[in-house]
Amino acid sequence: MTDQPEPAAPDWRATVFLPKTDFPMKAGLAQKEPAILAKWAADDLYGQLRAARAGRERFILHDGPPYANGDIHMGHAMNKVLKDIVVRSQSLLGKDAPYVPGWDCHGLPIEWKVEEQYRKKKLDKDQVDPIAFRAECRAYAERWVDVQRDQFKRLGVMGDWDDPYLTMKYDAEATIAGELLKFAESAQLYRGAKPVMWSPVEKTALAEAEVEYEDITSTQIDVAFEIVESPIPELVNAHAVIWTTTPWTIPVNQALAYGPEVEYVHLNIVGHSSGIKSALVATALYAQFAKRVGLPPIASGSSDQGVSVECDGAFKGADLAGTLVRHPMHHLGGFFAKPRPMLPGDFVTTDAGTGLVHMAPDHGEDDFLLCKAHGIDPVFAVEGDGKYRADWGWLGGQGSVINPKFNAPDGPICTDLREAGGLLAASADFQHSYPHSWRSKAKVIFRATPQWFIAMDKALKPSPLPGRGLGEGPSPDTASLEGQALSPTLSPEGEREFTLRQTALAAIDATRFVPEKGRNRIGSMVAGRPDWVISRQRAWGVPIALYVNRATGDYLRDPAVNARIVAAFRAGGADAWVTADHQALLGNDHNAADYEPQSDILDVWFDSGSTHAFTIEARYGAGTVADLYLEGSDQHRGWFQSSLLESCGTRGHAPYKAVLTHGFALDGQGRKMSKSVGNVVDPLKIIGESGADILRLWVASTDYFEDVRIGKEVLATTSDAYRKLRNTYRYLLGALDGFDEAERVAPADMPELERYVLHLLATLDGELKAALGAFEFNRYARALTDFANNDLSAFFFDIRKDSLYCDAASDPKRRAYRTVLDLLFHALVRYAAPILCFTAEEVWGTRYPAGGSVHLLEWPEVDGAWANDDLRMKWERLRTMRQHLTAEVEPLRRGKVIGSSLEAEVTAVVYDPADAALLRATDFAELAITAPVTVTEGDPALAVEMSGDDLVRFEVAKTEHDKCGRCWRHLPDVAEDSALCGRCAEVVAG
Missing domain, CATH: 1.10.730.20 (Isoleucyl-tRNA Synthetase; Domain 1)
Incomplete structure (x- = not known):
């Protein structure tokens, strides 16, 4: 058979x-996303959304404008994605949340790029017709706006891409000019010659936000100024010694400063190579001074070189009042022959140097203010390119002053000082942080030039109404201003008046900051900042459209003239000022021959600080305030601050209700991204390989209030999280x-x-x-x-x-x-x-x-x-027990005693009656995905010392029940392997 x-x-x-x-499980985002974008554009999704949310509560996130000058980087991507998440989430909440993207189109970043093309062709930009040059700048900006627009859209950012705001649009330029004229009409604007940060390479003033600090090594020198007159007779013919790390400022010296409370020692010196026989320095700094110039301790005998030093008296700085010194180069005559006064300076310390500070009012804020208080004005010896004026008595026409070789111990400055007997020591070994232009990366200098400023501490007219309850912070009243920087003043009419600084500080109090630490950061910056220098000596930008009276030096404040200027800008853009018929703009009430039209352009931070006026107010109505500004944390000194000052100066309140700041994107090791290091992570490459949603999920998943990391490992983790979702x-x-x-x-x-x-x-x-x-x-x-x-x-x-x-x-x-x-x-x-x-x-x-x-x-x-x-408490307990049982089953599965948890038959030994009742009332085998679970009660006496998971003990063994051929559960009612359980038999039978 x-x-x-x-x-x-x-x-x-x-x-x-x-x-x-x-x-599909495989996402294929890089291929699918462009098609979705195309459908959104074809369907006008943004327009549909505006129509759907019309009339709802509005939420306005105002976009801070990036510069239109290059492909986007990871910082751009992070910023735009965060903004899009905010806007989309507010729309999801039912609000009307428009998003108007914008670009900063004026200023040095773009002009510098256009000039590069001229430099490559060995052409001089200054010989080009200004209108033609401005047209090239405009075309350059337009090209990059189009490039960046497509890149931002590829990130999935939804907004009014067909009608963004651009600072170079005619309406925008007209509004920017109009905002400037508001400052002029309220007399907050003035022209002065203060030292400002100046880039000799770019030949323009720079704002603090346009500067970055890098460590450099400089030449440090000790220079002796002979005392020619003093109320202390024994000091006559002695030498007051100064220390500086900017040798190039010595040719512009006009005074010395001492600390009134500092103790100074008069030294008799024998045998020093410089020929100096006596010197005056701070007692507390003698040791440092002696080390630099090669002197032994006082009264210690001669050094190895035969140099000896003795003290010939000590004096308080205040005793030096009335002392005069002469410049080491006095033999050149003219500017250098005039004696220099020694002046009291509260800023003089004994932290470093000699305790005496040389004053060049052209090249330092403390220098400028102290000298101005004593009737000493800048001389403007250093030109815009960093060279001394051709007619300057010492080193005329030479420079550039920031060139290390020019300042070196063997350079022309030190050589001339040494020959004149005024140089005690020079060494090129002083390491310190120094400001550089963040565009050209070249060192900057402080340089006094005629510039236009907005005053921080002048009472505003008319006085603004501080605070409008704009955020979740306290709503300020006049009392909140009392302790801020300066007390309010009283006008002749007895009205309380507040300065721009006070108004801005009150607005900061009224603003919500996310994270909160941003409040103190911007607050301290505003509290201590100098007047706002708003002029730039460049070509591409909005001109400072002011007329200065040639006889009085004051600028014209005529609302009718200002209205004609704004109208001209609106019709023809900022070029209208370059080609203007100034008599037509001035009208019949003023003679063009009496006025000098200004040729400087506005700081681009004023441009971007005015965007609320031509974007938010222009689109949503006068008085409308943005709900949120969102940018990187560096914008506390940049756009957040310029927008705040512009709005406070013209409207008396901040342009925003809340400010959110995020950190910077670093590489996977936490380093700043740099092309030279080769660690730049390109967002466009990530999108092209993995899709924008991976990048978006990374942004959302980071602690973006701090600096964040991105690299292969980070993105792999993000991709895994995306796959699970x-x-x-x-x-x-x-x-x-x-x-x-x-x-x-x-x-x-x-x-x-x-x-x-x-x-x-x-x-x-x-x-x-x-x-x-x-x-x-x-x-x-x-x-x-x-x-x-x-x-x-x-x-x-x-x-x-x-x-x-x-x-x-x-x-x-x-x-x-x-x-x-x-x-x-x-x-x-x-x-x-x-x-x-x-x-x-x-x-x-x-x-x-x-x-x-x-x-x-x-x-x-x-x-x-x-x-x-x-329910929560009950099911949390069940989930805990389920996890406990899973931990007991897993070793059997790994040891291949069972194939899956469905083969595990369980006995639950329970010591807590509540747990026993809970398990009996629940199909725990279904929850745990096991074979049947039997509940038995343990000895209550043993439960006394038990807690938590110990109150339930699971005993697990391989079940002897057969497996249902349909649901694969091992159940008592399955007659034989692969037969059906009662439930499955009933379902199959219909």
Whole structure:
């Protein structure tokens, strides 16, 4: 008798309700995202959204303008993505949240690039027609606006890309000029000759925000000034010694400064190589001075070189009042022959040097102020290119003064001083931090030139109304100004008047800062900043459209003239000033021959500081204030501050209600990105390889209030988090295949597990709203991903897959599960939309191909009543026990005692009656995905010393029950292996 083959086990796969979806696990974002962008553009999604939100509460994020001069970098990408997340999330909350992108188009960054083309051709820009040159700058900016616009759009940033604001648009230039004229009409503007930071390479003044500090090594010198007159007779013919690290300022010296409370010692010197026989230095600094110039300790005998020093008296600095010295180069006559006064300076310390400071009012703020107080004015010896004037008595026509060789110990300055007997020591070894232009990277100098300033401490006329309750900080009143910098003054009419500094500090108090530390940072900067220098000696920008009276030196303040200037700018842009018929602008009341039109241009920070006027107010109405400004933390000294000062000076309040600052993007090792180092991470490359959503998720997941890192490892972690989220959406789409409203179950009729998940959803909903309110998108992203991974994929989905696959379609439990999945889908796709803008659109479109854009939707309707603390406590305990059991099962699975947890039969030894009741009331085998669980009670006497997980002990063994051929569960009612359990038999039978 031949053996007959055993009949094949029945194949029940066709009876299982497996998820079905076309949504692929492989994202392919780099290929899909451009098509989604094209659809948004074709559908005018931004216009649809404006129409849908019309009339709603408005939220305005005002875009800080990047310069239009190069491809975007990671800082740009991080900033724009954060802004887009803010705008999309506010729109999701139902608000009308427009976004108008903008660009800074004037100024040195662009002009410098255009000049580079001239330098390559060995052409002089100054010989080019100014209108033609400005046209080249405009064309350069237009080209880069178009390039950057496409790059920002590729990031998924949604906004009014067809009508952005540009500082070079005619209306913008007219408004900028008009804002300047407001300062002029209120007399806050003045022309003065203060030292400002000046770039000899770029030949223009620079703002603090245009300067970066780098460590350099400079020449330090000790120079002797012979005392020719003094109320202390023994000091006559002695030498007052100064120390400086800027030898090039010695040819512009006009005085020396001493500390009134500093003690000085008069030294008799024998045998020094310089020939100096006596010197005056601070007692506390003698040791440092002696080391530099080669002197022994006082009264210690001769040094190895035969030099000896004795003290011939000590004096308080105040005793030096009336002392005169002469310049080491006095023999040159003219400017150098005039004796220099010694003046009291509170800024003189004994931290370094000699305790005496040489004063060059052309090249230092302290120098300028002290000399001005004593009637000494700048002489403007150093030209814009960093060379001394050709007619200057010493080194005329030479320089550049920032050239290390020019200042070196063997350079012309030190050589001449040495020959004149005035140089005691020189060494090129002093290391310190020094300002550089952040564009040309060249060193800058302080240089006094005629410039236009906005006064910080002049009473404003008319006095502004400080504070408008703009943010979540305190709403200031006049009392809040009393302690700020200066007290208010009284006008002749008895009205309280406040300065620009006071008004700005009050506005800072009224503004919300995220993070809060930003308040102190910008506050300290405003409290201590000098007057705002707003003029630049360049060609590409908005001209300072003022007429200065040739006879009086005052500028014209005529509203009618100003109105004609603004109208001319509006019609023909800023070029209208370059080609102006000035008599026509001045009108019949003024003679053009009496006035000098100004040729300087405005600081670009004034341009960008005025953007609120021609963007926010122009589009949304006068008096409208932005809800949020969002930029990098360096903008406390840049755009945040220039916008604040501009608005406070013209409107009496800040242009923003809140300010959010983020850190900088560093490489994976935490280093600043640098092309020379080769560690630059290119956002465009990331987008091209992985897609913008990966970059967006990285931004949202970082602690962006601080500096953040990005590199291969960081992006790999982000990609993994994205993959898990995408898998969640794929599961939801597949599990909801064919779901319709007839299947829906009311929450009250659902099993406890479903109601517990609704509780978790309600809790998540509140957490996400709170995170949005705090602008904490890393908290938002973490809460969303943790919910998807831990509460759904690893728990809820895992437990209910048996019901989804194997229960009858009409089974109440399965219907309840799918109802909750539907609620989860509608919530999660909306929650993710502000961050994963492309993926959320793909997910939504997969389920609802004709359902429009996900970005037109509003925040999901999540019932707060779903939150149930009793359910939470009960299910948290069940989850803890489930995790405890899983830890016991895993070793058996790894040891191949069992193939999966479904083969694990469990005995739960419970020592807490409450836990025993909980387990008996729950199908714990279903929760733990095991074979049947038997609950037995342990000895209560042993429970006294137990707590937590110890109160439940799980004993695990391989089950002897057969496996259902359909659901694969090992159950007592399965007659034989591969047969059906009772539930599956009933479902298959229909």
